Amino acid sequence: MLLHYIDLSWRSLKRTPLVSFLMILAIAVGIGITMTSLSVYHMMSMDPIPQKSTKLFAVQLNTTDDGTNWWTQDNVPLQLTYKDAMTLHKAEMPTRKTASMRAGFTVHLNNQDLKPFLSDARLIGRDFFPMFDRDFVYGSAWTTEQENVSAPVVVINEELNDRLFGGSNSVGKQVYLDDNVFTVVGVMKQWDSHTKYYDLNNGAFDSPEPMFLPITLVAPMQIESWGNNNGWKHEAISTFEGQLQSEIFWLQFWAELNSPAEVQNYRDYLQAYLEKQGQLGRYNRTVPEFNLKNVIEWMEYNNVVTSDNKVLLGLSFLFLAVCLANILGLLLGKFLRRAPEIGVRRALGASKRQIFVQHLVEVSLLGFLGGLLGIAIAQLGLWGVRTTSNEYNALATMDLSMLLAAPTIAISACIIAGLYPAWLVCRTQPAIYLKTQ
Amino acid sequence: MLEIKPILNSLLRSKAGALMLLIQIALTTMIVSNAASIIFDRIQYLSQETGFPEDEIFSFSVMSFDKTLDLTQKFEETETMLRNIPGVKNASLFNAVPVSGSGSATGLGLQPANERGQDSRAAYYMADENALDTLGISLIEGRNIRADEVIESQTREVFPKVVLLTKTLADELFPTGDALGQTIYFGDMPLEIIGITEKMMGPWLKDSRPDNVAIIPFVGASTFQKIIVRTVPDQRAAIMRQIEDIMLEDHNKRVIVGLRGMDEAKAMYNAADTLMLRMLVVLIVILLSVTALGIFGLTVFNINKRTKQIGTRRALGARKSAIVNYFLVENIIICIAGTAIGSIAAVFLGQSLLNFYSLPALNSLYILSTVVFVIIISVLSVIMPANRAANISPSIATRSI
Numbered sequence: 001m002l003l004h005y006i007d008l009s010w011r012s013l014k015r016t017p018l019v020s021f022l023m024i025l026a027i028a029v030g031i032g033i034t035m036t037s038l039s040v041y042h043m044m045s046m047d048p049i050p051q052k053s054t055k056l057f058a059v060q061l062n063t064t065d066d067g068t069n070w071w072t073q074d075n076v077p078l079q080l081t082y083k084d085a086m087t088l089h090k091a092e093m094p095t096r097k098t099a100s101m102r103a104g105f106t107v108h109l110n111n112q113d114l115k116p117f118l119s120d121a122r123l124i125g126r127d128f129f130p131m132f133d134r135d136f137v138y139g140s141a142w143t144t145e146q147e148n149v150s151a152p153v154v155v156i157n158e159e160l161n162d163r164l165f166g167g168s169n170s171v172g173k174q175v176y177l178d179d180n181v182f183t184v185v186g187v188m189k190q191w192d193s194h195t196k197y198y199d200l201n202n203g204a205f206d207s208p209e210p211m212f213l214p215i216t217l218v219a220p221m222q223i224e225s226w227g228n229n230n231g232w233k234h235e236a237i238s239t240f241e242g243q244l245q246s247e248i249f250w251l252q253f254w255a256e257l258n259s260p261a262e263v264q265n266y267r268d269y270l271q272a273y274l275e276k277q278g279q280l281g282r283y284n285r286t287v288p289e290f291n292l293k294n295v296i297e298w299m300e301y302n303n304v305v306t307s308d309n310k311v312l313l314g315l316s317f318l319f320l321a322v323c324l325a326n327i328l329g330l331l332l333g334k335f336l337r338r339a340p341e342i343g344v345r346r347a348l349g350a351s352k353r354q355i356f357v358q359h360l361v362e363v364s365l366l367g368f369l370g371g372l373l374g375i376a377i378a379q380l381g382l383w384g385v386r387t388t389s390n391e392y393n394a395l396a397t398m399d400l401s402m403l404l405a406a407p408t409i410a411i412s413a414c415i416i417a418g419l420y421p422a423w424l425v426c427r428t429q430p431a432i433y434l435k436t437q
Numbered sequence: 438m439l440e441i442k443p444i445l446n447s448l449l450r451s452k453a454g455a456l457m458l459l460i461q462i463a464l465t466t467m468i469v470s471n472a473a474s475i476i477f478d479r480i481q482y483l484s485q486e487t488g489f490p491e492d493e494i495f496s497f498s499v500m501s502f503d504k505t506l507d508l509t510q511k512f513e514e515t516e517t518m519l520r521n522i523p524g525v526k527n528a529s530l531f532n533a534v535p536v537s538g539s540g541s542a543t544g545l546g547l548q549p550a551n552e553r554g555q556d557s558r559a560a561y562y563m564a565d566e567n568a569l570d571t572l573g574i575s576l577i578e579g580r581n582i583r584a585d586e587v588i589e590s591q592t593r594e595v596f597p598k599v600v601l602l603t604k605t606l607a608d609e610l611f612p613t614g615d616a617l618g619q620t621i622y623f624g625d626m627p628l629e630i631i632g633i634t635e636k637m638m639g640p641w642l643k644d645s646r647p648d649n650v651a652i653i654p655f656v657g658a659s660t661f662q663k664i665i666v667r668t669v670p671d672q673r674a675a676i677m678r679q680i681e682d683i684m685l686e687d688h689n690k691r692v693i694v695g696l697r698g699m700d701e702a703k704a705m706y707n708a709a710d711t712l713m714l715r716m717l718v719v720l721i722v723i724l725l726s727v728t729a730l731g732i733f734g735l736t737v738f739n740i741n742k743r744t745k746q747i748g749t750r751r752a753l754g755a756r757k758s759a760i761v762n763y764f765l766v767e768n769i770i771i772c773i774a775g776t777a778i779g780s781i782a783a784v785f786l787g788q789s790l791l792n793f794y795s796l797p798a799l800n801s802l803y804i805l806s807t808v809v810f811v812i813i814i815s816v817l818s819v820i821m822p823a824n825r826a827a828n829i830s831p832s833i834a835t836r837s838i
Contacts (some may be wrong), residue, residue: 224661239592307795315472321464326727333742388712390705
């Protein structure tokens, strides 16, 4: 029966090619525009690590005086001071946690073959790799022992390994960062995350860094942050040691907490830690403030999806509504003009339900065709987005779920638009039309 | 004369089609007026003057990894070398590049940092006496920095004694306009205001105070050093192509990154706004076309449905103009109702955008112009089919189907 209805629909479309084309075009344009902004929105807001996003927590400690304003919604600074980050990093609990900081180095092999180049790097604890599910092609993370003695070791990603060592097993080989010799201990599998959710400060959609070094190197090697350093009070700092002891915020901190009990324990621990720091007179704050936010909450809190994107998405859906109103008007005309034919069919025994279903199949076909054409238009739109901004290269694409969503949205939208015209036409009284003919 | 009564009657007889058109027009009015408001806001933001000759300036960063090198001395030589390239007007080491989105800011006040309450947020550029010339900025009052006032140091233990401020910043600190010669504090360090410059932007165009800028005569050559170069406009591209080779020839233990013209840096900083602007323009152009097509389609449909009645009216003596008028008036009635509802909806949408996303408030002028525009478009899309209807021969009425 369905095939028969589809056949009827197809004939009906061919009978009024211009109107059919206009309707398909309207739905296609609506879907095209909506899918363009929805795809970007989807990529931006997508859970970057679905299997662990509720177990990884960004830690915020408010170590400012009462009355200090910050640009976050609850006035709590986004990053930690060095001394707090390292205290938490070296604490007993939880099992996995890491301080984290962005830096960068000149990379070279101390020979003439390779022109020195600049590369981003991240300073972390070894827990970072299992926390963020990083696998290795060769070697592994550095050992706890190496981390404790600030050993000059580095984990590089596949891309950097290709560039430096032609993709071979480079574990044990040496690489120069600035003018210091580092030993490669591991080659990490390429990390293609389009949201840099573990550090949203300098470009939320930048690629992950290609090199990872022990965070314990910061102090001995005097490694400056390439991220944000935010001060909030006047401090006379003239040396690197001074910066390490200062109240400037410049490190991120992540903890893996696998159960509500662990979360509660850690909250108690942070509460106690802050109370103690307050008693030591480090800051002037009546109620200790801290945040534990999981990956999803963290992205929300950092406005990864900007208000512009949300506005655009909303306007796109309104636009789709306009297209639907348009189609509804056209469908009304098309279906009602067919009333005499329906009258005859009803007289020959077709039930109201059958007529109704037949017309819904017809609008679904319209929606399907419109959806397909809409995908093409959306690709054009996304191409336009990519040419405007490099930052959107990885974001302005449609993944499988979006490709499936396009015809789904198109068909459901068309069915909604077609309900009323189909209902009108199935109420046709056969008698009237039989008489006039 | 306008036959409003019969038109209304016939509209009420076939409500659905007219209602769809009305909804379409209302939504269109609502979307277009809000989108237009955002578009004009962004155009204004994107086309603002930065104060710099953007097409003459380019910048790059130098990462030096030779630990044995005396950076201060080497960069002094590099600067001289850069200034001697034919086509280069001037070049300077800077701590930050204007409109690039990365730099330093502080609070400047009339008392030392520990003794004051409110201070003025300001971005600061640290460079030598060539700073103004390199940026192509001129002084309004006072004098430029002298070479002997520039401090060259790797630490901040010795700090400069003088500062240049933009007019905006000077006026914020000294509302009475007598900033020249006064002393302000950078942290605890006193700085005498020796000159006031014309308007220029700091590193962040989206800052709450984008043109509060101070120039401090301090050069702290660092391992990651930014350099700004100003050239003759038509030679900038050529010089930019050679600059990496020139810099590496000067010294090979360094890496050159982030080489870009100031206009390019500004475009990168504003990429998201440009994107929003383009998407909204595309959206409203297509939206208006879809609405126009919808009106066109519905009128054609109505005319087909009423061919016989039109013929009868013509046979009974109606002029062609009466037929055209009929459809025009019908359309305008729907249009006015639609735009009226749309205007109210637009105000609500504008309000919620303002509340939730802190977008600029919707000016009623945008609504008004949108309404006028929508009505014009709708009249234009109805005229053609209406004229066709007017040409229906009266003889149709006398024929049966």
